[in-house]
Amino acid sequence: MNHRNLGSTGISVSEMGMGCMPLSITGRPSEEQAMATIHAALDAGITFFDTADCYCLDTADMGHNERILAKALRGNASVVVATKGGLIRPEGRWEADGRPERLREACEASLLALEQDHIFLYQFHRPDPLVPFADSIQALADLQKEGKIVHIGLSNVTVAELEEALAIVPIVSVQNRLNVFDRSSLDVLKRSEELGISFLPYSPLNGMSQAGKIGEHDVLSGIADEHGVTPQQVALAWLLQLSPVIIPIPGASRSESIINSAGASDLTLSTIELEQLNVIS
Incomplete structure (x- = not known):
């Protein structure tokens, strides 16, 4: 597995x-299967794991994903776990809550769930339209000063919001949706690249419900056949070659899925193949 710098943190993942x-x-797997999937990722050379306090079923289940990761990675000091705060799950809904007091509660709960005394990368999950963006970012800056957060990242932001955050505190990563079918965040990627900020594309395979259907696209399946790989690996390789600051974070609930995704690190696409993929609509 190749490695890339994680923004300005001074480490590579x-x-x-x-x-x-x-x-x-x-629809989540059993805890046993979840643990096996994380261990399969480790065996495939993956050292960067993205989670969030709200990856759960509802409010009562908050922190489930963080607890699973903590258990699976216990004693492993060679990995980086990035978590997020700023979304809540009342009755299973996804709702923004960027109030400073809520972000503090979320960060402290994540510290407990992850069994850590600090979080290496804490990301603001989504701007809250009811809370001034600067207030949310200042809350993370305060937590950083207290040593509870080492580095700060953003998610689901525009270029303007990235610039606003940078006026308050250093930002090392941005996590927005980006894949071969959805290029709505290319402007954010470009600015991140100019600033040396890592870009973490979520839904790099077009989302959980669509990932298995990528092979139905003629261009992706044709290139995959030429290389003897899967269409999913082609889609991930396209992202890796799109920019040196990109670190895709494909989701997985099965060992086979994450092993397949990890294999994209070994795939190099030709200039012609990249051009074919660049014009997919």
């Missing part, structure tokens, strides 16, 4: 991470 949400939401 596997260029393919793992998005852990599928281990904890509706």
